[in-house]
Amino acid sequence: METDWYKLDSAGKLYASTVSSRVSTVFRLSASMYKSINASLLQEALEETLEEMSSFKVIVKKGVFWYYFEKTATIPTVSEEHYYPCSNLFFRGRNTFPYRVLYYNKKISLELSHMLTDGTGGMEFLKLLVRNYLKKEGVNVPCVRKKLNGFNFDNAFFQHYEKMVPNWQDTLDKAYKLPLRLDKRGVYHVTTGKLEIRVLKNIAKQHQTSITTYLLALYAEILIDIQAQNSKTRRPITINVPVNLRNFFETNTLKNFFVSVPVTIDPRLGTYSFEDIIETISIELKRYLNDKQLKTLIARGVRGERNFLLRALPLFVKDWISPMVHAKFGENLYTSSISNLGIISLDKELEKHVERFEFYPPPSIGNKIKAGVISYKDDMYITFGNLSNDRLVERMFFRKLVKEGVRIKIETNRSAY
Template sequence: MGSETSVEHTDSREGSVDWMPLDNAAKIYPVAGSGAVTPVFRLSVTLREPIRYRELDDALRRVVDRTPYYQVYIRRGVFWYYLERHRDYPTLEVLPDAPITSISLHRRREQLIRVLVRDRTIAVDVSHVLTDGYGGSVFLGSLLVEYLRQLGHNVEPEPPLLDPDETPDPQEYDDAYQRMYSPGVRPAAMLAPAYHIPGLPHVHRYRVIAGRMPLAAVLAKAKERGVTLTEYIVATKIDAIKQVHDQQLRQTIKPQHSIIRIEVPVNMRRVYPTRSMRNFSLFVGPELDLSLGDYSFDEIVRRVHHDMHIQLDRNQLLRQISRNVGGE
C-alpha cells in the first residue's frame, strides 16, 4: 500500500479535494456501523478474456489520479469526521466468494475503495462514505475503459465516464445536498415504523440471492397495468411481504406493525443536475397500510404507482433534503 502520506489542508467546513467534511448521507455511517450492516456496495463486470493485472494496475493508478476525492482516508476530528487526501493507491486483491467485503471506518489507513479481480471479472467494493451507486458505476466504467486503452484498444470514455487526461471539475467533489438545501422549505415528516419479516438474523445477514426473469415478459406485464418496470417489481415485493404478514395472522400471531414499505433509491442527479461524484441520492418509500383492509395485487400496483409519482415530485424530494440537512 506504500507509506502514508497526507497532504496539506486548510481547516474549513467547506473543504477542498484535499480535505472534505462528510456529505449529508455519509455522516451516519461512522457512528451507526454494526456487525449486521456494513456500508459497502459492490459493482462488477465480467469480460471475455482473463484480466491482465499489470495493465489493470496501470489503469487503476490513472483513474485514481483522476478522482482524487476517492483517494482519501476517513479521519475523526474534534466534532466531526472528515476525509483527508493521501497519495496511496488501492492494491489489486483477489475477488473472494463472499458477496461483499468489510471496509472499516475506524482503521487509520483503510482504503475506502477496493478493486478485486478473479479470472475475467473486475469488481469494486465501495464505502458509502465516499459515494453512492452512481459514483461507483462511473468509477468502475472509467476504470474499464482505461484498462481497455492500456491493452491497446481504441476506445474513449463518453460522459458520464471520466477521462484520466482531464483535470477534475471542482463540482465533482461538491456536497450537492448542501448546495440544494433551502432553509425555508418545510421538512418532510418522519415515517411511522414499518413491518419487518420475522426470523431474519441480525448479524451476518449478507447472502447472495440470484434470480432470472425474461425482461420482455416482465415489461409486458408492467405495460398491461400502465406502470414502469420499477413500480411493477416494487409492487411484487410488497405483495410477497404481505403474504408473510397474512400468514402470521392465520397463525394468530399479530404483527407489531401494519405498514409495509419498500425503500426505492433515487439518483438525485436526474432531479437536480450536478456532476457531483459523492453521495447524492435519496429514497422514496411506497407503502401499504394493512390496517385499512386487504388489497388485491392490482390494487397494490396502483397504490405503488401513485405513491411513487407523488414522492418523486421535485418539491417533495426537496423536503427530504430539508429534513436531512436541516437536522445536522
C-alpha cells in the first residue's frame, strides 16, 4: 500500500537524534568534471534524477516518538558552494531535505545526512545525477543501464534480522583519543591525497596483504606512535571500519545498510612491529567479515531499536539521551575511523567526462578526525576530515606512504598545509 511517509531505518533513527552543531551526520560525495558546471543544467538534472529515484523526494518531519520522512513535490535548489563541507542541514523541527546538491567550478557535490542513506545509496544517486547532467550537456548517454526499479527503500536491517541470533558480545575498552583541540564551530578541515592504485597494490602485495588491511595497519601504527609521544598511559587503538552489508546479504535498498566493525591494536600487550599489526588486523577482519558474525551486529542494532521502553520514550527525551548513549557505546570505543567505498565505475561513454570522485566522512566530536577512501579509474583518493586545526595525523600518514615509494598529490581547504 502506498503511503505518504517513510520510517527511518535502524541506523537513521540514531543519527537523527544525535545531530548537533558539531555532529552534523552529513557526509559528502562529489564528482569533478573536465568542464565548469552549468548551474541551470544541474538543476534540470536534479529534477530528472528525483523523478527516477523518487525515494529521495522526501523532507524530514518530527513525530511524537521518532523522526520520519514525508513525501514532497518540492524540488531542492542546487546552490554554489561557499562554506565548509559537511555542515549541518538544520533539519530538526523543520521541513527540510536530508541532503543538498552543491557545485563549485568543475565539481558537483552531494551532501547527505546519514539518516537518509549510506555511502552506497548516496553514490547511486550521485552517479545518476552525473549521468543526467552530462545528458543535458549533450553527451551521448548509453540507453542500457542498471534498472532503477530494482532499488527499494526497505529497512534491510529488519529484513536480515534473525530473532534467534544473539547480540554482538565483544566488550571493548574505552579507546585512546587523539589530543586534538576542536576548532571553531562549523569549521571542517579536509585534506585529500591522490595516489596510484597500482603502486599501492604492489606495496601491499609485498606485505602479503590487501590494500585495505595495509592502509588500516599504516594508520594504526601512526596512532600508536602519537599515543607513545603524548601519553604515559596506554589505551587500545581501535579503528572503526564501516562494512557495507550489501556485500554479504542480498538487498537493493537505498537506505543505510552497514555496520561498524572494530579493529583493535592494544599497546598494553607489548610492542608491535608493522608485520604484527598487519597480522592482527587481518585476523580481526577475517573474524568479523562473514554473514554469521555480521548478523550479531545487526541484531544488536535492531534489538536496541525494538526495545519497548526506548520506543515509548517521547522524541524530545530520545534527542536528549541518544547522544550520550551513542558516545558511551559508540564513539568512546573508537580512536578514529576509515571508511572505504571501493572502486567507482561508470559507462565508458561517461568516464571520459568525469575526472574523479571524492568521499568526505561526516564530522564527529567523538572521533575528531576520520578518513574516507574512494577509487576511480587508476587513482585512489584518501580524504581526512578533521574538526581540529592540528595537521599531525594527516602529515604522518601521507609521509609514511611517500617513504614507502607512493607519489601523492595533496589538496586541502586549509589556508596553508
